[in-house]
Amino acid sequence: MHWRYMLYVVGILVLSFGMTMLVPLPACLAYQDGGTQALLLSLGITIVAGTCLLLAFRKARAATITQREGMAIVAVGWTAVGIFGALPFYLSGDSWTIVDAVFESVSGFTTTGASVLADIEALPKGLLLWRSFIQWLGGMGIIVLSIAILPFLGVGGMQLYKAEVPSPVPDKLKPRIRDTAVILWKVYALFTVAEVILLMIGQMSFFDALCHAMTTMPTGGFSTQNASVAQFDSLYFEIVIMLFMVLAGINFSLHYQLMRGKPLAFWKDPECRFYLAAIAIFTALVSWDCFGAVYATAGQALRYASFQVISIITTTGYATYDYEQWPAFSQMILLACMIIGGSAGSTGGGMKCLRIMLCFKFCYQELFAMVHPHAVTTIKLGGKTVPDDVMRSILGFLALYMGLFGISAVLLAATGVDILTAIGAVAATIGNIGPGFGMVGPVENFAAIPAMGKWLLIWCMLLGRLEIYTLIILLVPAFYRR
Amino acid sequence: MRIVIIGAGEVGYHIASRLALEKKDVLVVDKDPEAIRRVAESIDVQTIVGTGSSPEILLEAGIREAEIVLAVTDSDEANLVACLVVDILSPSTKKLARIRSADFDAYYSSFRENSPHIETVINPEIEVVKTIERLMRVPGAVDMGEFADGRIKFVGVYLTEKDRLAGARLSDLPGMLEDKRLLIAAVVRDEEVIIPKGNDQLLAGDLVYFISEEEQLLATLSLFDKHAQPIKRVLIVGGGRIGYRLATKLESQSIYCKVIEKDARRCTFLADKLNKAVVLHGDGSDQGLLSEENVADIDVVVTLTNDEETNILASLLATRLGAGKAITKISKFSYFPLVTAIGIEQVVSTRLSAINTILQHIRRGKVLSAISLKGEQAEALEVVALESSRIVSKPLAQVAFPKGAMVAGIIREEKIIIPTGESVIEPGDRVIIFAKRAAIDGIEKLLAVKLEYF
Numbered sequence: 001m002h003w004r005y006m007l008y009v010v011g012i013l014v015l016s017f018g019m020t021m022l023v024p025l026p027a028c029l030a031y032q033d034g035g036t037q038a039l040l041l042s043l044g045i046t047i048v049a050g051t052c053l054l055l056a057f058r059k060a061r062a063a064t065i066t067q068r069e070g071m072a073i074v075a076v077g078w079t080a081v082g083i084f085g086a087l088p089f090y091l092s093g094d095s096w097t098i099v100d101a102v103f104e105s106v107s108g109f110t111t112t113g114a115s116v117l118a119d120i121e122a123l124p125k126g127l128l129l130w131r132s133f134i135q136w137l138g139g140m141g142i143i144v145l146s147i148a149i150l151p152f153l154g155v156g157g158m159q160l161y162k163a164e165v166p167s168p169v170p171d172k173l174k175p176r177i178r179d180t181a182v183i184l185w186k187v188y189a190l191f192t193v194a195e196v197i198l199l200m201i202g203q204m205s206f207f208d209a210l211c212h213a214m215t216t217m218p219t220g221g222f223s224t225q226n227a228s229v230a231q232f233d234s235l236y237f238e239i240v241i242m243l244f245m246v247l248a249g250i251n252f253s254l255h256y257q258l259m260r261g262k263p264l265a266f267w268k269d270p271e272c273r274f275y276l277a278a279i280a281i282f283t284a285l286v287s288w289d290c291f292g293a294v295y296a297t298a299g300q301a302l303r304y305a306s307f308q309v310i311s312i313i314t315t316t317g318y319a320t321y322d323y324e325q326w327p328a329f330s331q332m333i334l335l336a337c338m339i340i341g342g343s344a345g346s347t348g349g350g351m352k353c354l355r356i357m358l359c360f361k362f363c364y365q366e367l368f369a370m371v372h373p374h375a376v377t378t379i380k381l382g383g384k385t386v387p388d389d390v391m392r393s394i395l396g397f398l399a400l401y402m403g404l405f406g407i408s409a410v411l412l413a414a415t416g417v418d419i420l421t422a423i424g425a426v427a428a429t430i431g432n433i434g435p436g437f438g439m440v441g442p443v444e445n446f447a448a449i450p451a452m453g454k455w456l457l458i459w460c461m462l463l464g465r466l467e468i469y470t471l472i473i474l475l476v477p478a479f480y481r482r
Numbered sequence: 483m484r485i486v487i488i489g490a491g492e493v494g495y496h497i498a499s500r501l502a503l504e505k506k507d508v509l510v511v512d513k514d515p516e517a518i519r520r521v522a523e524s525i526d527v528q529t530i531v532g533t534g535s536s537p538e539i540l541l542e543a544g545i546r547e548a549e550i551v552l553a554v555t556d557s558d559e560a561n562l563v564a565c566l567v568v569d570i571l572s573p574s575t576k577k578l579a580r581i582r583s584a585d586f587d588a589y590y591s592s593f594r595e596n597s598p599h600i601e602t603v604i605n606p607e608i609e610v611v612k613t614i615e616r617l618m619r620v621p622g623a624v625d626m627g628e629f630a631d632g633r634i635k636f637v638g639v640y641l642t643e644k645d646r647l648a649g650a651r652l653s654d655l656p657g658m659l660e661d662k663r664l665l666i667a668a669v670v671r672d673e674e675v676i677i678p679k680g681n682d683q684l685l686a687g688d689l690v691y692f693i694s695e696e697e698q699l700l701a702t703l704s705l706f707d708k709h710a711q712p713i714k715r716v717l718i719v720g721g722g723r724i725g726y727r728l729a730t731k732l733e734s735q736s737i738y739c740k741v742i743e744k745d746a747r748r749c750t751f752l753a754d755k756l757n758k759a760v761v762l763h764g765d766g767s768d769q770g771l772l773s774e775e776n777v778a779d780i781d782v783v784v785t786l787t788n789d790e791e792t793n794i795l796a797s798l799l800a801t802r803l804g805a806g807k808a809i810t811k812i813s814k815f816s817y818f819p820l821v822t823a824i825g826i827e828q829v830v831s832t833r834l835s836a837i838n839t840i841l842q843h844i845r846r847g848k849v850l851s852a853i854s855l856k857g858e859q860a861e862a863l864e865v866v867a868l869e870s871s872r873i874v875s876k877p878l879a880q881v882a883f884p885k886g887a888m889v890a891g892i893i894r895e896e897k898i899i900i901p902t903g904e905s906v907i908e909p910g911d912r913v914i915i916f917a918k919r920a921a922i923d924g925i926e927k928l929l930a931v932k933l934e935y936f
Contacts, residue, residue: 064524067523157526158522158523158526159523172528172529174507174528175484175507175508175509175526175527175528176502176505176507176526176527177526178526179507387515
């Protein structure tokens with residue numbers, strides 16, 4: 001394990017990340033509503049810290065990055081970026097405590113979208129943009145971006161890429177990892193620009209359109225409005241945002257295939273079919289359940305049900321309606337959506353449709369083997385056999401995910417919140433969704449959670465974004481043994 | 483440039499890692515998921531698990547956009563079939579195949595002219611036999627290559643403490659050597675390739691690479707106090723395909739030759755095919771057998787069994803018993819630095835030969851030949867300087883060469899010129915360039931983009 005080299009790479013990441021703090025500055029200067037000083041100060045601190053790390057370990061060299069180092073770089077890099085990203089919030093006013101600032105920042109990077117702010121609109125425009133921008137960076141991944149931009153990461157890039165990309169078996173779209181990273185970011189940026197344009201056609205202001213596009217594509221869910229998307233009360237905006245949420249929850253290699261002229265790419269992919277079918281079925285069930293009970297017309301029921309189901313299953317977390325007013329059946333469906341999440345290789349969180357599908361197939365295979373004890377069976381996906389080690393890693397993931405979910409909910413309850421809030425808040429953070437149930441429902445926020453609870457949820461958000469293994473490995477003693 | 487490599491064995495793996503470092507788009511296909519995983523985890527290339535001769539897999543690998551396909555699986559037949567399928571799917575793709583069986587020796591040109599239109603058949607065994615012959619003839623050489631159709635040799639020798647050049651600075655050389663010329667191109671010290679400049683010193687223990695015309699070679703080697711001795715007796719340990727090929731060659735040159743082979747049936751075969759050579763049944767690392775056969779009188783021992791440990795031991799034993807020198811076949815690249823440390827200097831490898839031949843063809847077009855230095859950290863390229871190139875018609879000092887690369891020689895008509903900063907390359911010259919691995923991409927750009935207006 002090359003610790004020095006790892007810190008050297010993290011130094012470069014922090015330094016490059018410091019530069020991105022220039023992005024929200026134009027908004028600060030244009031609106032002149034404060035935050036400029038906080039941003040510039042944070043920029044200075046981050047760059048100095050990055051440079052110090054860089055210089056301190058400049059002599060460290062490693063021939064290649066092993067899987068172990070790749071995981072360490074990603075885990076430490078994400079933690080560092082989460083903390084430095086909190087500086088603009090912390091330095092912008094006295095009302096921010098350290099835990100609140102870090103919570104807001106990590107919630108941004110991990111594309112969770114949970115906020116501790118009761119009055120979002122009071123925040124200076126520059127910081128609002130910063131909030132959305134860090135979600136955008138975190139969505140496709142800061143490491144993937146670094147691989148695309150920093151040439152020296154090319155050699156060990158695959159190890160870093162595997163540690164960050166949310167998928168049990170990451171696709172390599174091009175022979176070289178750097179080209180793959182560039183393509184992913186291009187597709188991502190293209191969708192974002194398209195959404196900005198479509199929102200602006202509907203008369204949304206450029207600032208709001210930009211902020212919402214930058215939080216839709218990463219399935220983040222930070223809004224510039226206190227009441228989230230409900231504030232606009234516009235069917236057109238809801239449809240545009242729904243469309244891009246659905247796209248963001250699909251594996252980005254399918255988008256690439258589609259753009260390369262394979263129109264049936266979505267249909268041919270079994271995971272994508274599963275994902276779209278889940279959206280359709282859940283929407284139908286919730287609409288049916290809410291029609292009459294909550295909404296007077298079927299159209300209304302469909303409008304709110306579809307937006308909320310898509311927003312939760314893609315783990316975005318925008319709200320157009322307080323779903324805690326819905327019947328229990330609909331709320332349980334939303335809880336299921338939180339756990340399922342988007343597709344592998346998308347920007348969505350949760351457990352991912354692919355893993356859920358394969359778990360079902362695995363269970364069926366076990367049952368089949370009981371009926372035919374001598375049968376030789378393999379688990380197939382789209383006509384291809386899933387290797388045993390992939391299956392094993394998925395089952396391990398399932399066990400860890402559920403185990404950590406349970407432990408975190410118990411620990412959160414220990415800080416003094418009620419059962420519904422404990423389960424809802426952990427589901428909302430470990431799945432990177434945002435709004436949960438109880439005290440942290442769609443019309444409330446996370447401010448009321450005790451400080452210890454917030455640290456716990458920060459940990460959950462990172463666990464969810466880095467898909468458990470990359471982060472939890474740091475707690476395994478064998479990881480540090482030579 | 484997209485290159486598809488079929489077969490992720492030792493050769494496929496090393497070619498892939500070389501090309502990936504040079505920023506080429508490489509796809510590796512192999513049917514063994516384990517082999518593919520080894521490639522995917524350590525090299526920045528795309529990988530596909532599947533049979534390399536399957537049209538479906540080849541299309542998935544984007545064969546139609548590929549410039550070159552390399553078929554280097556362990557099976558000759560699989561390589562041939564893969565090339566045949568590629569020929570049907572994408573006739574414009576250049577096909578290189580490794581074929582080892584001697585049965586096909588006479589048919590290489592047929593494979594080129596008829597389907598599957600294999601541009602070059604790589605038979606590393608033929609290459610290895612050539613290398614062994616060269617190493618035998620050149621005293622003290624541990625590595626050797628050829629440029630300009632063999633008129634120019636490129637030789638690596640170890641400097642020992644007794645040599646008069648040990649400790650000399652490059653700038654002192656002209657004074658020390660009077661009228662003789664010595665063109666030192668590269669020095670390997672502690673496994674690092676150094677491209678030496680005027681002030682650098684040559685130290686005992688260095689592996690020194692120099693360039694020399696064919697006629698001057700023996701005179702140049704005498705500068706290193708290596709003197710040619712005629713070769714009369716050769717002992718070959720291991721009568722496999724390479725051993726058999728070498729023995730036939732030596733027989734035709736009337737060199738007395740003994741072959742030791744462990745397998746009795748193979749011995750019968752060899753005795754049947756070879757006329758003058760003495761075939762011995764036994765173990766090459768058996769001290770009794772070696773002294774019985776008077777190994778002290780043997781000029782060169784060549785160890786060629788399939789077991790590298792046996793080769794290493796037999797070579798050590800033979801030199802200890804008094805043999806003139808030993809040439810050892812080793813396949814595992816990781817052994818190279820080790821064997822030098824225990825005193826085995828002359829090493830040949832089928833895999834390294836295959837890689838050299840393949841590289842030469844990948845670089846072809848602008849490049850006439852390409853030779854990897856020992857340990858493959860650097861390459862020597864022979865290129866033709868075209869008129870439109872950025873390297874011609876101005877003093878070398880003004881050409882923007884990438885770091886770690888230098889012009890080692892200029893061949894104009896029949897002369898070799900040792901370049902200085904003021905030398906000017908003229909269009910049509912052949913230029914020998916030494917480049918470290920990291921500089922190769924830059925060199926290719928310097929030569930390619932401007933040369934042929936891509």
